[in-house]
Amino acid sequence: MSRRILSLWLPRLATDARERGAPAETRRLPLVLLRTERRRRMVVAVNPPAAAAGLRPGQTLADARALEPGLEAAEATPEADAALLDRIAGWARRYSPWTAADGPDGVVIDITGCAHLFGGEPELAADLTGRLRAAGFAARAAVAATPAAAWGLARFGTAEDLRHERLDGLPMAALRLPAETLEALHAVGLRRVGDLHAMPRAGLAARYGTRLLQRYDQAFGRLDEPISPRLPVPAHRERLAFAEPIATPESIAGALRHLLGRLCAGLEAAGHGARRLRLEAHRTDQRLEDEPQSLALGTSRPARDPAMLARLFAPLLERIEPGPGLETLTLSATETAPLAPVQTGIDGEDPDDGLAELVDRLVLRLGERAVLRLVPRESWLPERSVAPARPLDRLSGPAVPPAWPADRLRPLRLLTPPEPVDATAPVPDDPPLQFLWRGVRHRVLRAEGPERVECEWWRPEGSLGWATRDYYRIEDGDGRRFWLFRAGLYRPDETPRWFLHGLLG
Known part of the structure; x- marks a missing residue:
């Protein structure tokens, strides 16, 4: 083309x-x-x-x-x-x-x-x-x-020049030359672009510089002139213009399904799936200074199933205000990734599709930063023993995290930061008999511990400021279970400090 x-x-x-x-x-x-x-x-x-x-x-x-x-x-x-x-x-x-x-x-x-x-x-x-x-x-x-x-x-150009794309009769200024070059050309009678055809190139370059030949060759296609677009141009983009403006939710949803079908067909031919999609809607009354209405959609993994993507777009379409009507819709895959054929189950369905769509729905509703999964990290400090990861990322190679430790019990909920409590213990290394937390006194019925945790040697005081902690699993008279620790080693001249770090359920 x-x-x-x-x-x-x-x-x-x-x-x-x-x-x-x-x-x-x-x-x-x-x-x-x-x-x-x-x-x-x-x-x-x-x-x-x-x-x-x-x-x-x-x-x-x-x-x-x-x-x-x-x-x-x-x-x-x-x-x-x-x-x-x-x-x-x-x-x-x-x-x-x-x-x-x-x-x-x-x-x-x-x-x-x-x-x-x-x-x-x-x-x-x-x-x-x-x-x-x-x-x-x-x-x-x-x-x-x-x-x-x-x-x-x-x-x-005149109307005739535009119709036939004729450049010969245009003035030299049509070549975008500097004013001094134009004056020098006019001085020797070279006033039209066509006047350059019969002139020797070596002589023109020697007298007027290489800029003249560069502009001349660019005009006639002998030298390429790239265009840098205002915004990055996606490789996969579909556009739909309407003979009559559309305004009803049903017609907008139908047009989007048509665009998704065409876009996903192109993605499949390229062996890619969409990670980010952008829908732009142009109204008939859109002013020059107005950006088109746009909807952005991200997926947790590459996708090119039109039906699934249409379901994800469905709640977003309510944000479009058609006004007197939409005349154009454009759909772009602004970010893609390779998508190889997937091994399906015996019924022909991908077992991970439902989970992926659920994650994408949660991301649309709660935001990308709110939907994560936690993976273990090699650290004895409870607040550093987990790391966030994208929900469906398949980690491999050196990035594979260690398995969740099975030799120690940890609460599902940690308090950040740990909250100070007023605890009473009979001897320094014993668990407390009672503690006061948020104005409520809890009498200890059962206790396990201590489990001593020290921070990594390259963290002299630990991420929370305590190098050594003794943890206890506590159950009060009402059956509630807590995870407390005493900060630092016991010293006769110091009163031990106690903190509540987690809730065991």
């Missing part, structure tokens, strides 16, 4: 942005935008009434007022204009995922393989420029086989 590039030109971006939403009578007044250069106020942009009055960028404010005393003057805001252009490039993702700002007043869009979705390249360009004009921006677009050709045609 041959490459097709659309270049969008917004010749009055700065003044159009300033006048958006203004009354018609205000837009008919001359407006110039200014910036200070060497202590002089210089005109950098003019609106159509100002241009009709003879005002041009590069004039001083004094000269401009001499021509048009009633003009309106405002400060130029290049940073805000650049941000607006970036938002327009993002809005243009409705036509192709491959968009980027192009200079201070343009957007470049790679529409290869996309034009048929809009009825053809002329229809796509007309829809793009029509929407921008309705939003208050002057816009012109051209489509060609190279970014350089599309750029020149959009800014200098």
Whole structure:
């Protein structure tokens, strides 16, 4: 498939942005935008009434007022204009995922393989420029086989040039050359792009530098010119445009199932599964500065089952506000991973599918950080003896954790940090007879211990500040079981400190 590039030109971006939403009578007044250069106020942009009055960028404010005393003057805001252009490039993702700002007043869009979705390249360009004009921006677009050709045609081409992608009659400025190079070419009579065809390349390079030949070759496709998209372009992406806007939950869910079927077919052909999916919904009344509504979905393991993914998306679809209707839906697999064929059970089903879907549902409801599993870690300190892991990760090799220890009883619930208690013990090494915790006194009926735990040698005081602990399993008169420890070794000149570290049930 041959490459097709659309270049969008917004010749009055700065003044159009300033006048958006203004009354018609205000837009008919001359407006110039200014910036200070060497202590002089210089005109950098003019609106159509100002241009009709003879005002041009590069004039001083004094000269401009001499021509048009009633003009309106405002400060130029290049940073805000650049941000607006970036938002327009993002809005243009409705036509192709491959968009980027192009200079201070343009957007470049790679529409290869996309034009048929809009009825053809002329229809796509007309829809793009029509929407921008309705939003208050002057816009012109051209489509060609190279970014350089599309750029020149959009800014200098006639309707006939655009139809046949003819570059020969365009001025030299269509090659994006520096002003000094253009002046030197004009001085010897080289004013049109076609004038370069008969000139010797070696002579052109020697006299005007290699930049001239580089731009010339880029325009005619002899030298590739890559485009860096505004956002990373996913390898697997499906788009669905509607002849009539859709707004009902049933129609949105049906369109999503259609997109999932196509996306999963592509993933299967590539031997991959989706780990992250993104659904974008474009409303008919979406403004240029508005990002499309989007839903993000993550899976605990690579997946490409359309029915299962549709069930995961179902509760999220309620967040979409269709308004007057959705005209386009796009579904992208923003993160994928290899997915080999899975050995199923005797009934043909994957025994892990139900668990994976349950985990994904919990993640959607509670958040990714809230759904974890704990694996053992080699440490005697209770608070360091477990580590979090993703629920369905299959650990192998050096990352395999040790088995859960079977030689010591540990509570299912640890208190973080351990809570101090007031305990009474008959002799230092005996378990307590009673202890006071959270204002409630517990009399000890049974006790087991002590179990002495010391921290690793490279942790002099332990992660909680106690190098040595003596743990006891305690049961009170009501049958409740606790895990207490005495901090530090007994010393005659120190009163032992007791803490409750866990609940045994």
